[in-house]
Amino acid sequence: MIISLKDINKSYPGVVPLHVLKDINLSIEKGELVSIMGASGSGKSTLLNILGILDNYDSGEYYLDGVLIKNLSENKAADLRNYMIGFVFQSFNLINYKNALENVALPLFYRGVSRRQRNKLAMEQLERMGMADRATHLPAELSGGQKQRVAIARALITKPSIILADEPTGALDSKTSKEVMQVFRDLNNDGMTIVIVTHDPGVGEQTNRIIRISDGRII
Amino acid sequence: MFDLISEIMATLRHNKLRTALTGFAVSWGIFLLIVLLSVSRGLVNGMESMFSQRDTETVSIRGGYAQKAYKGLKENRRIRLKDSDLGVLASQNANVVGEVTARISNDTSKVTSSKDYLTGGYQGVYPAHQHNDGLKMVKGRFINQNDINHTRRVVVIADESAETLFGKEDPIGQLVKISDLSFTVIGTYETEWRRDTYIPFSTARAMSGGSDQVNNITVKLKDVSTLDESDRAEQDFRSTLGRQHTFADDDSGSLWIWNRFSDYLRSSTAMGAIGMAVWVIGLLTMLSGIVGVSNIMFVSVRERTHEIGVRRAIGAKPASILRQIILESVAITTLFGYIGIVLGVLVSQGIAALVSGSGGMGPGGKDEILKDPTVDISIAIQVTVVLIIAGALAGLFPALKSLKIKPVEALRDE
Ligand SMILES: Nc1ncnc2c1ncn2[C@@H]1O[C@H](COP(=O)(O)OP(=O)(O)OP(=O)(O)O)[C@@H](O)[C@H]1O
Ligand SMILES: [Mg+2]
Numbered sequence: 001m002i003i004s005l006k007d008i009n010k011s012y013p014g015v016v017p018l019h020v021l022k023d024i025n026l027s028i029e030k031g032e033l034v035s036i037m038g039a040s041g042s043g044k045s046t047l048l049n050i051l052g053i054l055d056n057y058d059s060g061e062y063y064l065d066g067v068l069i070k071n072l073s074e075n076k077a078a079d080l081r082n083y084m085i086g087f088v089f090q091s092f093n094l095i096n097y098k099n100a101l102e103n104v105a106l107p108l109f110y111r112g113v114s115r116r117q118r119n120k121l122a123m124e125q126l127e128r129m130g131m132a133d134r135a136t137h138l139p140a141e142l143s144g145g146q147k148q149r150v151a152i153a154r155a156l157i158t159k160p161s162i163i164l165a166d167e168p169t170g171a172l173d174s175k176t177s178k179e180v181m182q183v184f185r186d187l188n189n190d191g192m193t194i195v196i197v198t199h200d201p202g203v204g205e206q207t208n209r210i211i212r213i214s215d216g217r218i219i
Numbered sequence: 220m221f222d223l224i225s226e227i228m229a230t231l232r233h234n235k236l237r238t239a240l241t242g243f244a245v246s247w248g249i250f251l252l253i254v255l256l257s258v259s260r261g262l263v264n265g266m267e268s269m270f271s272q273r274d275t276e277t278v279s280i281r282g283g284y285a286q287k288a289y290k291g292l293k294e295n296r297r298i299r300l301k302d303s304d305l306g307v308l309a310s311q312n313a314n315v316v317g318e319v320t321a322r323i324s325n326d327t328s329k330v331t332s333s334k335d336y337l338t339g340g341y342q343g344v345y346p347a348h349q350h351n352d353g354l355k356m357v358k359g360r361f362i363n364q365n366d367i368n369h370t371r372r373v374v375v376i377a378d379e380s381a382e383t384l385f386g387k388e389d390p391i392g393q394l395v396k397i398s399d400l401s402f403t404v405i406g407t408y409e410t411e412w413r414r415d416t417y418i419p420f421s422t423a424r425a426m427s428g429g430s431d432q433v434n435n436i437t438v439k440l441k442d443v444s445t446l447d448e449s450d451r452a453e454q455d456f457r458s459t460l461g462r463q464h465t466f467a468d469d470d471s472g473s474l475w476i477w478n479r480f481s482d483y484l485r486s487s488t489a490m491g492a493i494g495m496a497v498w499v500i501g502l503l504t505m506l507s508g509i510v511g512v513s514n515i516m517f518v519s520v521r522e523r524t525h526e527i528g529v530r531r532a533i534g535a536k537p538a539s540i541l542r543q544i545i546l547e548s549v550a551i552t553t554l555f556g557y558i559g560i561v562l563g564v565l566v567s568q569g570i571a572a573l574v575s576g577s578g579g580m581g582p583g584g585k586d587e588i589l590k591d592p593t594v595d596i597s598i599a600i601q602v603t604v605v606l607i608i609a610g611a612l613a614g615l616f617p618a619l620k621s622l623k624i625k626p627v628e629a630l631r632d633e
Pocket of ligand 1: 012013018020038039040041042043044047087
């Protein structure tokens with residue numbers, strides 16, 4: 001079991017605190033390809049951010065690969081993100097003044113890997129994504145689907161335990177969406193655990209399990 | 220470390236316009252600081268060299284006109300200094316007086332050679348006058364004590380006068396006639412605005428036909444270091460001579476006194492003040508540069524909220540973000556600081572070349588107002604250290620602000 005959530009609650013503070021996640025219990029096994037679906041505002045991104053140690057939760061317990069994720073220092077959280085999690089976002093979140101290769105290599109910079117080694121590994125990932133010929137292109141010179149492939153390469157370069165993707169196809173047309181989903185399915189076939197948040201039933205159908213969330217509860 | 224630097228260079232290159240604008244403020248500040256510093260240093264050097272050629276610890280006294288009626292004497296009396304005043308000044312002010320010398324001036328005599336003649340008379344002087352008048356010998360020597368003791372008929376002239384009198388011939392050992400007496404030229408000095416002809420005091424005395432008058436008395440001060448002491452000594456000399464020549468202590472016209480030591484102290488203070496002012500102006504200029512950098516770094520952190528969030532999400536630790544922002548700031552500050560330094564030094568050197576090329580600004584002389592207006596290496600090193608510290612300071616607060624950026628905030632899609 002790579003992910004285990006027990007009675008997770010999360011509220012956003014405010015004049016009227018917003019109780020976004022309510023008693024979430026969830027397990028995800030190694031090697032699963034899971035989608036999280038639900039209406040807009042139901043709490044999908046909030047849940048994914050907690051899974052990705054980008055955000056805190058108020059109560060409950062979250063184990064990531066056996067490690068209790070609670071009250072971590074910023075440095076420990078940064079290390080866990082770097083070593084265990086690969087992120088893929090709807091808006092790609094590539095750094096716009098770095099070329100594809102440099103973007104892919106960036107996580108290893110924070111791991112202290114040498115430039116030469118970084119670039120070699122980044123090139124391998126770009127090749128795997130079929131993007132080797134675009135290595136020196138800036139994000140602005142790439143199509144949406146190409147950007148997302150670069151982003152996936154960046155998520156993969158650290159050999160993470162799990163890939164978390166928030167609406168990875170949200171900004172892509174249906175044809176490109178299918179291609180990107182094919183990439184995820186291929187990765188999953190190679191044994192990678194992947195969690196995808198999506199609106200798109202077509203995307204959900206291509207995963208092995210759909211977790212439906214409504215008004216902060218799993219249904 | 221190399222990685223970090225190239226990472227920083229990449230971000231700076233990406234934000235070229237912003238980097239350039241920020242950098243310009245820094246360059247300009249440093250440039251002004253360097254130019255101001257070097258010009259003020261040049262001023263100080265010029266002043267010091269002007270003073271150092273002359274004896275600064277001296278007070279020159281000439282007779283004037285007593286303006287006030289005193290002890291039954293009428294106003295408007297001519298006061299004439301005389302030989303005996305020298306001894307009296309020395310004995311009555313023994314604690315502040317070193318050597319007392321005098322000068323006899325003759326304005327009318329001609330100095331003639333076989334070729335040509337000079338007008339302007341001669342000065343009967345002591346050896347100390349060489350330094351008092353700031354004379355630089357070109358050939359031979361100045362008048363010495365032996366010349367005075369033996370009432371020798373020797374003469375020292377300006378090098379340009381020597382040319383008038385002897386053309387290209389070596390002037391040393393040549394004979395000239397002054398008041399029908401023949402004198403041997405023993406030295407020439409560099410012509411500035413002065414072209415006096417000097418002979419030994421005793422010789423001039425012997426030629427003065429029984430008069431005991433002197434045109435000026437020069438007192439070398441000793442054990443005087445403050446402006447107060449120097450001004451008090453001057454007042455004491457006035458009193459002493461007032462008793463000798465019967466005029467009131469507060470009758471300022473009775474004597475013309477030039478207190479070089481007080482002048483020197485005053486201008487030193489003024490120079491110190493200029494130096495201080497330059498530093499203050501320079502540091503304020505730099506401060507505004509730093510505030511500018513800090514401001515821009517704030518903007519930069521704001522604009523890059525998203526990017527910083529992405530970096531955090533993929534594993535950047537807070538410290539590495541902090542380090543990056545501060546080093547960016549240091550890089551901007553030092554890089555453009557150095558551009559400012561280089562330009563500043565170039566302009567200073569240009570000024571230096573101009574000043575020495577035109578042969579100074581004195582009226583036909585070589586009294587340089589600016590002398591060697593340059594910046595030395597120690598200043599450059601100090602400035603580097605200051606730049607790095609300034610850059611770090613400028614980056615510190617924006618960097619601390621960047622730490623407040625939570626990865627999740629940054630990644631929210633607008
Ligand atoms: N930082 C925040 N502060 C306050 N409220 C927030 C914050 N982030 C999210 N919310 C609120 O929490 C709720 C859940 O948000 P979340 O982003 O998880 O929804 P979502 O399921 O991802 O929706 P979408 O499909 O539109 O992306 C929403 O009502 C949102 O307005
Ligand atoms: Mg969402």
